Each structure stands twice: as C-alpha cells, then as structure tokens.
Amino acid sequence: xxxxxNGFKPGNYQVPDAARKAYPIPPIEDxxxxxxxxxxxxxxxxxxxxxxxxxxxxISTCIVDMAEGPLLFGxxxxxxxxxxxIMEAFNSSEMVEKETYKLKQNTxxxxxxxxxxxxxxxxxxxxxxxxxxxxxxxIVNQARLHELLLDGMANSITNLRPHYSRxxxxxxxxxxxxxxxxxxxxxxxxxxxxxxxxxxxxxxKARFAVGCDGGRSRVRKSLDIALEGxxxxxxxxxxxxxxxxxxxxxxxxxxxxxxxxxxxMTIPREGGYLIRFYVELDQIKKDTRATDIKLTEQDLIxxxxxxxHPYTLDVKEVAWWSIYSVGQRLADRxxxxxxxxxxxxxxxxxxxxDACHTHSPKGGWGLNTSLPDTFNLGWKMAAVLxxxxxxxxxxxxxxxxxxxxxxxxNADRELSKLVATRPTAGDGSEKAQVxxxxxxxxxxxxxxxxxxxxxxxxxxxxxxxxxxxxxATGFNIGQRFxxxxxxxxxxxxxxxxxxxxxxxxxxxxxxxxxxxxPIQTTSDAHQFIDFLANDAASPVLKYTxxxxxxxxxxxxxxxxxxxxxSMHDLHGALWPAKGKYGLRDYEKVFHAQEDNDVYDLRGIxxxxxxxxxVRPDQHIASILPVTAHDDLAQFFDVFMIGQS
Numbered sequence: 334x335x336x337x338x339n340g341f342k343p344g345n346y347q348v349p350d351a352a353r354k355a356y357p358i359p360p361i362e363d364x365x366x367x368x369x370x371x372x373x374x375x376x377x378x379x380x381x382x383x384x385x386x387x388x389x390x391x392i393s394t395c396i397v398d399m400a401e402g403p404l405l406f407g408x409x410x411x412x413x414x415x416x417x418x419i420m421e422a423f424n425s426s427e428m429v430e431k432e433t434y435k436l437k438q439n440t441x442x443x444x445x446x447x448x449x450x451x452x453x454x455x456x457x458x459x460x461x462x463x464x465x466x467x468x469x470x471x472i473v474n475q476a477r478l479h480e481l482l483l484d485g486m487a488n489s490i491t492n493l494r495p496h497y498s499r500x501x502x503x504x505x506x507x508x509x510x511x512x513x514x515x516x517x518x519x520x521x522x523x524x525x526x527x528x529x530x531x532x533x534x535x536x537x538k539a540r541f542a543v544g545c546d547g548g549r550s551r552v553r554k555s556l557d558i559a560l561e562g563x564x565x566x567x568x569x570x571x572x573x574x575x576x577x578x579x580x581x582x583x584x585x586x587x588x589x590x591x592x593x594x595x596x597x598m599t600i601p602r603e604g605g606y607l608i609r610f611y612v613e614l615d616q617i618k619k620d621t622r623a624t625d626i627k628l629t630e631q632d633l634i635x636x637x638x639x640x641x642h643p644y645t646l647d648v649k650e651v652a653w654w655s656i657y658s659v660g661q662r663l664a665d666r667x668x669x670x671x672x673x674x675x676x677x678x679x680x681x682x683x684x685x686x687d688a689c690h691t692h693s694p695k696g697g698w699g700l701n702t703s704l705p706d707t708f709n710l711g712w713k714m715a716a717v718l719x720x721x722x723x724x725x726x727x728x729x730x731x732x733x734x735x736x737x738x739x740x741x742x743n744a745d746r747e748l749s750k751l752v753a754t755r756p757t758a759g760d761g762s763e764k765a766q767v768x769x770x771x772x773x774x775x776x777x778x779x780x781x782x783x784x785x786x787x788x789x790x791x792x793x794x795x796x797x798x799x800x801x802x803x804x805a806t807g808f809n810i811g812q813r814f815x816x817x818x819x820x821x822x823x824x825x826x827x828x829x830x831x832x833x834x835x836x837x838x839x840x841x842x843x844x845x846x847x848x849x850x851p852i853q854t855t856s857d858a859h860q861f862i863d864f865l866a867n868d869a870a871s872p873v874l875k876y877t878x879x880x881x882x883x884x885x886x887x888x889x890x891x892x893x894x895x896x897x898x899s900m901h902d903l904h905g906a907l908w909p910a911k912g913k914y915g916l917r918d919y920e921k922v923f924h925a926q927e928d929n930d931v932y933d934l935r936g937i938x939x940x941x942x943x944x945x946x947v948r949p950d951q952h953i954a955s956i957l958p959v960t961a962h963d964d965l966a967q968f969f970d971v972f973m974i975g976q977s
C-alpha cells in the first residue's frame with residue numbers, strides 16, 4: 334500500500350489520502366464512580382489491557398488519559414513479529430500485515446577510507462529476524478496500532494471507550510482492604526483538563542488499578558516505586574520526513590556513521606514515501622531533560638545533511654519530530670506490594686510499559702515490550718475477577734515481566750553504546766568509532782529478543798514440565814507457542830495452530846497424537862480425551878461452570894499424524910456440542926501436512942506424541958506425556974478454583 338504522497342495525513346490508511354481525516358476528538362462523558370479495573374494511560378500498554386478487559390461482559394473497566402483524544406503522530410513505529418502475533422489474538426493482524434512496511438534488509442555505511450568526509454556502504458544483509466515467525470517485522474505509525482485496539486474495544490461486548498482530558502491528581506490505596514478481593518481499596522482522583530470541564534474533580538473507586546502513564550508515571554510515584562538505573566547523558570533527535578534524495582538505500586533500514594558529524598539510523602516507514610531518521614546529537618549534562626535542548630527540526634535536518642555527505646537530502650515535509658535522551662531505568666517492583674512479598678499477598682495496583690522501564694527508542698523495544706506487559710497481566714486479572722483462578726496468580730506478572738524488562742535495559746544499554754560515535758559516559762572530549770560489524774553481530778545475537786519470539790519466562794507453577802521438553806523440542810516451555818500450519822480434518826482447510834489461541838482468557842490444550850491410531854478406543858489419544866470428558870479429576874470438568882460450553886474455560890485441540898480420519902470416528906469431545914442448539918464444533922481436529930509437517934518443524938516425538946498446555950497469553954505452560962492424566966490435573970489444581 335502507498336500513501337502520504339502529497340503530505341503526511343494521520344488516520345485510517347484504508348481511506349485514500351485525499352479523503353482521510355484525523356480521528357475526531359471524542360465527546361466527554363462522566364467517569365464511573367466504581368469499577369473493577371481502572372487503567373490510567375492510553376498508550377500501547379493501556380490499550381492492550383483495555384482491549385483484553387473489553388472481552389469480559391462481567392468485568393467493569395474504565396481507561397483514562399490526560400490527552401484530549403487518540404494519538405495522531407509519531408512515537409513508536411516498529412511492530413515486532415511477536416506484537417503482530419498478539420494482534421492476531423485480537424483478530425487484527427490482517428490489517429497490521431497489510432499496512433506495515435516490511436523490513437527485509439539492513440545496510441551499514443561508514444566513512445570512505447579514500448575520502449573520509451564521504452560515507453560509503455560497507456555491506457547489505459538480510460534482516461536477522463526473518464523466519465522467526467509467520468509474521469514479518471514491520472513499520473507503521475503507532476497511532477494506527479492504537480486505532481485497531483480502540484476499534485476492537487468499541488466493537489466488543491462491553492463497548493469500551495477511553496475517557497480523555499483527565500489528569501490523575503492522586504491515587505490512594507487503603508491497605509486495610511487490599512486482601513479482601515471483593516473490596517474497592519483504590520481511590521483515584523482526576524481533574525478535567527478540557528475547556529468545558531476545567532477544574533472539575535472526579536473520583537473513581539476501583540478493585541484494581543494499572544498505571545500505563547509513561548516514564549513520568551504518577552501512578553508509579555503514588556505507589557512509591559523507585560526507578561533504578563542510569564540517568565540520561567546522551568541525546569538523539571528523531572523525525573518522520575518526506576524527502577527527495579540520491580542516497581541509494583533510502584528504502585532500506587540503514588546504520589550510517591560519518592567521520593566527524595556523528596551517526597544516523599534510518600527506517601523506511603509505511604506508505605512508500607515516509608522515512609524515520611534517528612540523528613545523533615551531542616552529550617548533555619546529567620539529569621538534563623530533552624525538553625531543555627534548544628534545537629528545532631531544521632537543526633536535525635542540517636545535522637543529517639552533514640552526516641550523509643556526499644549524498645543530498647531535500648526534505649519536503651517534517652510530519653513529526655522530537656528530541657529524546659538516552660537513559661536506562663527499571664522499576665524495583667511492578668506492583669504495590671512491598672519488596673520480597675510472598676505470592677499470597679494480593680497486589681491491587683500495577684505499573685506497565687514506560688511506567689516501569691525507560692530506555693532509548695532505537696531498538697524498537699518500547700511499544701513491543703509495553704504491549705506484552707499487559708497482555709501478560711490482562712488474562713490473569715480477568716481470571717481472578719471471574720473467580721476462576723487464585724489471586725496468587727497476579728503476583729506472577731511482576732516476576733515474569735520484570736525479567737523481560739531487565740533484559741531490555743541491558744540490551745538497550747549495549748545498543749546505545751554501539752550506535753553512538755561519541756561515548757555515552759565521560760566529558761565528551763574523546764571520540765569513539767562505530768564498528769558496524771559489532772552492530773550487525775548484536776542484531777543477529779539479539780534477533781530473538783528484538784522480535785519478541787525468544788522471550789522466556791522463569792520456571793514456575795504456570796511454566797513447568799521442563800523434564801518433558803524432549804517430547805517437543807521446538808515448543809520451548811516458557812516461550813510463546815510457535816505457530817505452524819496443519820490441515821483441518823473436517824474440511825481440508827489449512828490452519829495456523831497459533832492463531833487458535835485468541836485473547837479470550839481461555840487455556841488451550843494441544844494433543845499431538847503418537848503413532849497409534851486415534852480411532853482405537855485403546856489408543857493413548859482416545860484415552861486422554863475420554864479422561865478430559867468423563868473423569869471426575871478432569872480439569873475441564875472441575876473448572877468449567879455447569880451449563881457452560883465444554884471448551885469455555887479450557888479449549889482442547891488435537892493434531893494427528895494420520896490423514897485418513899473421519900470426525901465422527903473420533904471421540905465426541907473432539908467435536909463437542911455447543912451453544913443453545915447443541916451445534917457440533919468441527920474445527921478442533923487437524924492432521925500434519927506432508928510437506929510442512931508440524932511434527933518435524935517442532936521436534937515432536939512421533940512415537941509417543943505429547944500434550945502442550947498453552948496459557949491465555951500464548952506462552953507454553955507445560956509439556957506432558959499423553960498418558961500423564963494425573964500430572965495434567967495437578968497442573969491446573971495448583972491455581973484454579975473449582976466451579977459449581
């Protein structure tokens with residue numbers, strides 16, 4: 334898709350440039366007085382949390398932001414493979430895939446040894462993230478991703494919409510009420526910032542609060558959570574521009590180092606014309622804010638023109654620009670509980686995204702770490718509020734996501750040093766040479782982390798069974814369920830298995846059958862399904878409310894090696910009766926494809942098969958032998974609550 338030819342226009346890219354209009358400022362409505370979940374901030378973390386909560390009719394949610402309306406310009410642009418996988422869980426990946434600019438190559442430029450005032454390409458390589466997912470790392474305006482999440486919220490069963498023009502004044506927690514799950518211990522006070530309601534104060538009582546309000550988070554400060562790490566002493570400029578140039582790699586992601594003027598990183602943007610430039614600036618004094626740097630977009634353009642010599646940059650329009658400072662900081666905890674609290678202490682307020690980890694934007698990790706933060710938290714909070722899971726489940730959010738944030742801080746610190754021609758520490762009097770080979774090696778080494786596909790949670794009661802990893806070596810316990818295609822038995826359709834794991838709060842069990850014929854009632858596969866359907870110890874029976882569909886809490890799928898199968902010859906629980914009419918679901922059984930065999934792709938034991946338990950956030954919780962009925966029951970018994 335091509336757009337922005339005659340100037341940058343925000344809005345829905347499905348609308349032609351000439352007709353596209355910016356998102357309108359929504360009308361102001363009063364805040365509710367009492368909610369289950371209060372979300373502060375409409376960035377990627379906040380909207381992802383709200384998008385998940387919008388799926389649950391029995392949970393009341395309110396999301397608030399001090400902006401006057403939806404985001405229009407700038408900020409993040411990189412959309413990682415893993416982020417698109419998450420958008421698929423929200424049924425929004427098709428539009429992301431269609432509109433993003435796909436990053437396929439990287440080029441590296443250094444001073445020409447024969448004429449050092451000029452730059453010269455040293456090499457061009459394929460993007461290191463290729464093949465890590467069925468999706469490709471892409472570039473699109475963060476505002477467009479926001480719109481897809483907002484549309485999903487508005488079209489959900491709860492018709493959830495943000496409340497804008499509210500500034501958080503105070504957030505107070507009554508500690509005497511925090512361990513009573515039914516109580517509303519949180520009191521949040523907001524001040525209206527729109528002209529019509531200027532000065533008006535509103536108060537919201539909440540059972541849980543999630544602070545997604547950025548690097549200067551008032552929620553974090555209200556919870557007295559400390560940010561630890563390095564303060565900023567390096568500044569970069571960023572701008573999205575429309576330009577003409579004779580630089581040959583303008584539509585390729587490029588790392589460019591000049592001899593005397595610093596470095597630039599360029600990233601092609603969606604639409605075919607827009608380009609993002611990250612321009613290295615000088616060092617700044619400790620604790621100096623980016624807003625204190627008195628430069629304009631024209632200064633950034635002039636600096637870039639010096640770096641690009643002998644190539645010319647004729648900038649026609651600057652769609653958005655900003656100056657940011659490089660610093661890496663991490664919150665000492667991600668919820669309101671005191672440090673070293675046990676999992677039995679129920680957290681009631683959380684921080685996510687930039688509110689708990691700040692860093693430079695060059696690696697594209699901000700949005701792509703913030704969004705998975707609340708994708709991790711959302712299903713856990715919903716399960717607790719719905720009485721399906723023990724509240725101790727909420728404590729795993731901080732344990733799992735702080736590990737990822739710590740990895741992010743370390744990676745960003747390393748990348749910031751690699752791409753800076755002037756040191757990020759010291760008095761600035763010395764200069765450092767950028768070694769583009771080291772940048773290339775870093776990107777290859779970190780490709781799994783950058784793409785989000787190798788994020789792995791620590792072993793715990795929701796990431797267990799490591800002794801059975803050999804049964805499926807390509808499904809790494811703790812990492813996301815790596816999708817692969819299989820053929821649906823009922824109609825021969827090809828289906829990505831990972832796309833079956835939607836953001837609806839349900840657990841998934843994938844049965845990969847062994848060599849035995851699954852039609853035979855004596856086979857391990859048949860016995861396993863019969864256990865789920867009929868045994869009193871079955872987690873499906875224990876944790877599914879009466880009169881609810883068989884798959885409403887734990888959704889089971891089967892993949893077999895045999896292709897000559899008939900649905901009606903398989904156990905009835907694999908084509909269960911559902912809904913008020915008892916209609917049969919024929920979309921739960923698959924067979925491996927001949928030339929794209931999931932057993933080969935994911936190292937599944939062909940003789941015995943295995944069971945793969947997948948969490949609602951698509952991460953693998955456990956791998957078990959097909960015969961391990963008791964172990965399966967015990968896994969869910971640790972944290973789930975029986976239903977009557």
